[in-house]
Amino acid sequence: MDWIEPMEPILRPDVVTGCQWIHQVKWDGVRILCRVENGKLRLFTKNRRERTGFYPELDEVPGLLKATSAWLDGEIIVLDQDQKPSFYHVLTRERLGNPARASLYARQNPVRYIVFDILSLDGKDLREHPLRQRKAILEERLMPGRNVAITDDFSDGDALFDLMKQKGWEGIVSKRADSPYTGGKNHRDWYKTKLQKKLLAAVCGLSMKAGFPNALLLGIRPDREWIYIGKASSGLTQEHFRLLRENMSYMASESSPFPAVPSGTEDIVWFKPALTCWVSFLEWTHDGVLRHPKILGFNRSSPDEANGTEYVE
Incomplete structure (x- = not known):
C-alpha cells in the first residue's frame, strides 16, 4: 500500500x-x-x-x-x-x-x-x-x-x-x-x-515566569470533567497580570482541575475554576487546544456556562 x-x-x-x-x-x-x-x-x-x-x-x-x-x-x-x-x-x-x-x-x-x-x-x-x-x-x-x-x-x-x-x-x-x-x-x-470564533472559558491556572504570571491556563467543562484547552496571554495587560498576582492566594488550588495534567505546564499556580473570560480563537488543533487564542475580557458568568459552546464574532 x-x-x-x-x-x-x-x-x-x-x-x-x-x-x-x-x-x-x-x-x-x-x-x-x-x-x-x-x-x-x-x-x-x-x-x-x-x-x-x-x-x-x-x-x-x-x-x-x-x-x-x-x-x-x-x-x-x-x-x-x-x-x-x-x-x-x-x-x-x-x-x-x-x-x-x-x-x-x-x-x-x-x-x-x-x-x-x-x-x-x-x-x-x-x-x-x-x-x-x-x-x-x-x-x-x-x-x-x-x-x-x-x-x-x-x-x-x-x-x-x-x-x-x-x-x-x-x-x-x-x-x-x-x-x-x-x-x-x-x-x-x-x-x-x-470565521473568527469565541467561547467562554474558565481560568484554571496561571503559568509563571520568574515569579510573575505570563499566561492563563484555560479550561471548559462540556460534560463532567474539566478539559484543558490551552494557554493565552494575548489581550491581557500588565494591569490584568498585576490583579491576578494580587488575588492568586484567594483563587489558588492545591491540585489541577484537569483529570490529567497537560504537558508543558511546569511552574503553574492552579486555580479553582471560578473566574471566566471570553476567548477568541481561529481554530482547534487536533490536540484539542485553541489556535491563536486572545482574551477578550473577563466575565461574571458562572463557570458552569464554560461548556465549550462556540459563537461567531
Missing part, C-alpha cells in the same frame, strides 16, 4: 473569487483518508495514524463503493443536538485508545464521513486529473449511505461564507476546479477562509 500525502488548504483572510473556483463547507471535524481494497477498509489520519476499527459506522463504505479498490479523502464529523458539527464531540472519538469500546462511543457520538475527493480507483492514480473530473468520478462510484455523504460544491464563495457565518460554522474551502491533487501545501489551488 503506497501512502498518499494529503493535500492541505492554505489559510487566507478573504474568499477567493472567480469562475475557475468551487467552494465547499469546511467541516469542523477530523481529516480521514480511507483505503478500500477487496472489500476491506482501512482508515488513517492525515498524519498517517491508523484508525481502522475505531469508527464502526464507516464499515458500510466498501459496500457503497462501485470499485475493487480506492483511496478516498474526507472529514469525519459529529453533529451536536442542534445538528451543528462539534469538534469536541469528534475529538472524543478520535482520542479513543481502545477500539473495543468503539461500538459504545458510536452509539453516544456517531460520526459521519463527508467525502470530498477520490485519489485512486482500481489501481489507477487519479491525482493528476483535474478536481472537477475527480469529483465526477467520486459521485459516480460512491453511493451515499447512512453515515457517508459527498460534500456539495458551490459557485458563490461569498454567499457560502455568509451562510456559514449565519450558522456559526467553521468556514469554507475554495478549490481551483482544474487543480491536481498535490500533497502538502506547496500549491496555490486550495484555500480555506475561516
Whole structure:
C-alpha cells in the first residue's frame, strides 16, 4: 500500500473569487483518508495514524463503493443536538485508545464521513486529473449511505461564507476546479477562509515566569470533567497580570482541575475554576487546544456556562 500525502488548504483572510473556483463547507471535524481494497477498509489520519476499527459506522463504505479498490479523502464529523458539527464531540472519538469500546462511543457520538475527493480507483492514480473530473468520478462510484455523504460544491464563495457565518460554522474551502491533487501545501489551488470564533472559558491556572504570571491556563467543562484547552496571554495587560498576582492566594488550588495534567505546564499556580473570560480563537488543533487564542475580557458568568459552546464574532 503506497501512502498518499494529503493535500492541505492554505489559510487566507478573504474568499477567493472567480469562475475557475468551487467552494465547499469546511467541516469542523477530523481529516480521514480511507483505503478500500477487496472489500476491506482501512482508515488513517492525515498524519498517517491508523484508525481502522475505531469508527464502526464507516464499515458500510466498501459496500457503497462501485470499485475493487480506492483511496478516498474526507472529514469525519459529529453533529451536536442542534445538528451543528462539534469538534469536541469528534475529538472524543478520535482520542479513543481502545477500539473495543468503539461500538459504545458510536452509539453516544456517531460520526459521519463527508467525502470530498477520490485519489485512486482500481489501481489507477487519479491525482493528476483535474478536481472537477475527480469529483465526477467520486459521485459516480460512491453511493451515499447512512453515515457517508459527498460534500456539495458551490459557485458563490461569498454567499457560502455568509451562510456559514449565519450558522456559526467553521468556514469554507475554495478549490481551483482544474487543480491536481498535490500533497502538502506547496500549491496555490486550495484555500480555506475561516470565521473568527469565541467561547467562554474558565481560568484554571496561571503559568509563571520568574515569579510573575505570563499566561492563563484555560479550561471548559462540556460534560463532567474539566478539559484543558490551552494557554493565552494575548489581550491581557500588565494591569490584568498585576490583579491576578494580587488575588492568586484567594483563587489558588492545591491540585489541577484537569483529570490529567497537560504537558508543558511546569511552574503553574492552579486555580479553582471560578473566574471566566471570553476567548477568541481561529481554530482547534487536533490536540484539542485553541489556535491563536486572545482574551477578550473577563466575565461574571458562572463557570458552569464554560461548556465549550462556540459563537461567531
